[in-house]
Amino acid sequence: MGYDPSVVDSRVRAWALARHEPGWSAVAAIAHPDDVAAHVALADPSFPLAGVAYCQTGTSTQWWHVQVRAGLAARRAPLDAVTGALGDYVELAEIHVDPRHQGARLGERLLVELMRGRPEARVLLSTPEVAAEANRAWRLYRRLGFTDVLRDFHFAGDSRPFAVLGAKLPLPGPGRADSLDDAAGTATARPSGKGDQNDR
Numbered sequence: 001m002g003y004d005p006s007v008v009d010s011r012v013r014a015w016a017l018a019r020h021e022p023g024w025s026a027v028a029a030i031a032h033p034d035d036v037a038a039h040v041a042l043a044d045p046s047f048p049l050a051g052v053a054y055c056q057t058g059t060s061t062q063w064w065h066v067q068v069r070a071g072l073a074a075r076r077a078p079l080d081a082v083t084g085a086l087g088d089y090v091e092l093a094e095i096h097v098d099p100r101h102q103g104a105r106l107g108e109r110l111l112v113e114l115m116r117g118r119p120e121a122r123v124l125l126s127t128p129e130v131a132a133e134a135n136r137a138w139r140l141y142r143r144l145g146f147t148d149v150l151r152d153f154h155f156a157g158d159s160r161p162f163a164v165l166g167a168k169l170p171l172p173g174p175g176r177a178d179s180l181d182d183a184a185g186t187a188t189a190r191p192s193g194k195g196d197q198n199d200r
Helices: 005-018 038-043 063-074 079-085 106-115 136-143
Strands: 025-031 049-057 089-097 122-128 147-153 162-168 186-189
Touching: 005 049, 025 038, 025 106, 049 106, 063 079, 063 089, 063 122, 063 147, 089 106, 106 136, 122 136
Parallel strands: 089 122
Antiparallel strands: 025 049, 025 186, 049 089, 122 162, 147 162
16 A cells, blocks of 8 residues: 555554444455355455455545645635535545456446445545556546546655545446456455444
8 A cells, every 4th residue: 555654553543433434335355266156255254355445425524635625725726626626525535456456447346336326426535646647546547537636745644745536426437236246256345334344
């Protein structure tokens, strides 16, 4: 994930606390051989996690929202632009795919599934800046219609420059939820409730 060592502990705590945020939802992909059914792999912790993503409804009291709003204000963004960007959105808080499973559009399938049926008008995310946007994450976001909200922004406690990107919902993509199951040797799980989720 490339976190600065000084913020690792705080990020672990943030992941644990995020489950209690409004509108929290998550998806995970489990790697398994072709001869193991998806539902069997999902129930067996011996099959490794191939990818994970989670999101939450954006609210004005969340740290991420406060940081991004301050960043937009510092760039003298018009008030209507700030309100438009930070009103009625879901934050894609984290999305990660194990390097061994990258290149098969698993990240796209996770993201599209996670956003399926969301009530918000748009999705926002932050991602590290990369020269010429030349990595898989950037290609994924651009392919799904994400546009710039804020560039070269530094979150408190992290020395890396970030971009904040946004896209209208629903996202284009695979469409069928079951397209995730048994695709590229992975199965996905979506926790059924808030606060008592199985993290696998």
